[in-house]
Structures are given as structure tokens and as C-alpha cells.
Amino acid sequence: MSEPVLYGAAYSVYVRTARLVLAEKGVTYRLEEVDVFAPGGAPAEHWARHPFGRIPAFEHDGFRLYETGAITRYVDEAFAGPPLQPADARQRARMNQAISVLDNYAYRCLVWDIFVERVRAPANGRTPDEARIAAALPLARTCLAALPDIMGEAPFLAGAAVSLADLHAAPIFVYLAMAPEGRELLAREAPLAAWWERVKARPSLAETRSPLEA
Ligand SMILES: N[C@@H](CCC(=O)N[C@@H](CS)C(=O)NCC(=O)O)C(=O)O
Structure with a gap:
């Protein structure tokens, strides 16, 4: 089987999630730079890979995918390496719940409105x-309270081992922690702050460093 290709940019939150999953699985891949925020938008050929013009897009032996959640689940299931989805149905449901919270409530508010x-x-x-930052803070607080609630007593968002949920969250938290408001929000949630210390120390974070990181 050939090396998968990930289309996207190293600054992108969602591209980094896919890269973190590839890194945690030990899969070698090629990152082909696509800048969707370039003047004029995504390059013409990218629209054939992703009808919504977003990043990442992915290709493996002619199998093309877009949507980060589909890419990360495919990588976890199609490649060797440590499993990144809990075997237990309830823990897997918690993982999917955390990913939905991140996609539907946290990403826009924590990354776009605050960072x-x-x-x-x-x-x-x-x-x-x-005004946009101030308006984002109530939802940001809700997001940062919901995640430790989902995590319960576990060290990671969906149990004893790192999962797709932690890798979905990590690029968002890297950026959030660069804003003073983000650090204050995290400091209010001790179990989440402790989780973040564990996650940010993982070698996969260093391997996928964003050019926007201080
Ligand atoms: N639902 C998509 C979201 C991907 C996404 O929004 N990516 C951002 C970069 S982090 C993007 O392509 N933004 C371009 C735009 O909003 O036009 C996924 O899960 O892959």
C-alpha cells in the first residue's frame, strides 16, 4: 500500500487533528500544502477533492476522503498502531460526544472568536x-465545563488512553492557550487544565507544531 497524502496547511486546526492521528498511529504520509485562505480561495484542483473547499482532504491508494472525523476514523481502522477509539461502547460514545462538542460548539468560539x-x-x-471576544466567553465557559464532565475521572477525554477526541481537541487548545482569555478559562477548570498538561506533552504535538505557535 502506498503512503497516504493529506491535503492542507500546517496552520489549520482540522489538518493538525488528522496529522496528530497519523503521528500517533506511526503512519508515514505526505502533507501536500493547500492554502484555502490564499487570496482567491482554495486552488481550482482542490475543489475536486473537497466540494466545500475546506481542508483537510485525504487520499490513500486512490481512496479519497474529506471531513476530519471520517479521515481519522479511517486512519485508526485501516492502519496498524495503537487503537485510538475505545472498545467499550459507552467510552466510544463519550469520545464521539466530545468530538461533536468540539465541532459544533467549541471550534468557532474558541478559535475564531477568541484566538x-x-x-x-x-x-x-x-x-x-x-465585542466578539466578550460575546464568545459564555459559550467558551460552557464548552470548557462540558469537556471535563464528559471525561469524568479518566485521564483522557474518553478513558484511560489517548483517543481521537483528545487529538480533535488538541489543536483547538494550542490556539486557545495562546490567548489570555483562554488561559483564564482553562485555569478555572482544574481537571481540564491537568488533561491539557498531559496532552500537550505528547511527542505528536511537537511533531505537528503550527507555524502560528509562539
Ligand atoms: N467539517 C470540516 C471542517 C474543516 C474546516 O473547517 N477546515 C478549515 C481550516 S481549519 C477550513 O478549511 N476553512 C476554510 C473556510 O472556512 O473557508 C472537517 O471536519 O474537516
Whole structure:
């Protein structure tokens, strides 16, 4: 079987989730740079891989996929390496619940409303939209309370071992922790802060470092 190809950019949260999964599985792959935020949008050939023009897209031996959750589950199931989905039905449900929370509530609020406004706006010479940041904080607090609730007493979001849920969350938390508001939110949730210390120390995080990290 040939080496899989991941299409995307190293700064992207969702591309990094797929890369973290590949790294944790020990799969060698090629990252082909696609910048969807370039002036003019995604390059023409990328729309054939992803009808919504997003990243990542993925190809393995002619099998093409898009949507991070589909890519990560495929990589976990099609390749050797440590399993990244709990065998137990209830723990797997917790993993899927955490991923849904991250996709549907956390990503936009923690990354776009807080990180992009507080950290990226000034880096790009723009004044942060304080109203947008303030408006995001209640939902951010809800997200950061929901995750430890899902985790319970376990060291990782879905049990005793790292799972797709932790790898889905990690790129979001890297960026969130770069904003003072994000660090304050994390400090209010001691079990989640302890989880983050465990996750951020994993070699896969260092291997997939974003160019936007300080
Ligand atoms: N539902 C998609 C989301 C992917 C996504 O939103 N990727 C971002 C980069 S992190 C993107 O491509 N954004 C481009 C845009 O919003 O136009 C997935 O799970 O893969």
C-alpha cells in the first residue's frame, strides 16, 4: 500500500487533528500544502477533492476522503498502531460526544472568536473585535465545563488512553492557550487544565507544531 497524502496547511486546526492521528498511529504520509485562505480561495484542483473547499482532504491508494472525523476514523481502522477509539461502547460514545462538542460548539468560539481576534488580529495589524471576544466567553465557559464532565475521572477525554477526541481537541487548545482569555478559562477548570498538561506533552504535538505557535 502506498503512503497516504493529506491535503492542507500546517496552520489549520482540522489538518493538525488528522496529522496528530497519523503521528500517533506511526503512519508515514505526505502533507501536500493547500492554502484555502490564499487570496482567491482554495486552488481550482482542490475543489475536486473537497466540494466545500475546506481542508483537510485525504487520499490513500486512490481512496479519497474529506471531513476530519471520517479521515481519522479511517486512519485508526485501516492502519496498524495503537487503537485510538475505545472498545467499550459507552467510552466510544463519550469520545464521539466530545468530538461533536468540539465541532459544533467549541471550534468557532474558541478559535475564531477568541484566538483569531485576540492573537491573530494584532499580528495581522488589525484591532481585535472586543465585542466578539466578550460575546464568545459564555459559550467558551460552557464548552470548557462540558469537556471535563464528559471525561469524568479518566485521564483522557474518553478513558484511560489517548483517543481521537483528545487529538480533535488538541489543536483547538494550542490556539486557545495562546490567548489570555483562554488561559483564564482553562485555569478555572482544574481537571481540564491537568488533561491539557498531559496532552500537550505528547511527542505528536511537537511533531505537528503550527507555524502560528509562539
Ligand atoms: N467539517 C470540516 C471542517 C474543516 C474546516 O473547517 N477546515 C478549515 C481550516 S481549519 C477550513 O478549511 N476553512 C476554510 C473556510 O472556512 O473557508 C472537517 O471536519 O474537516
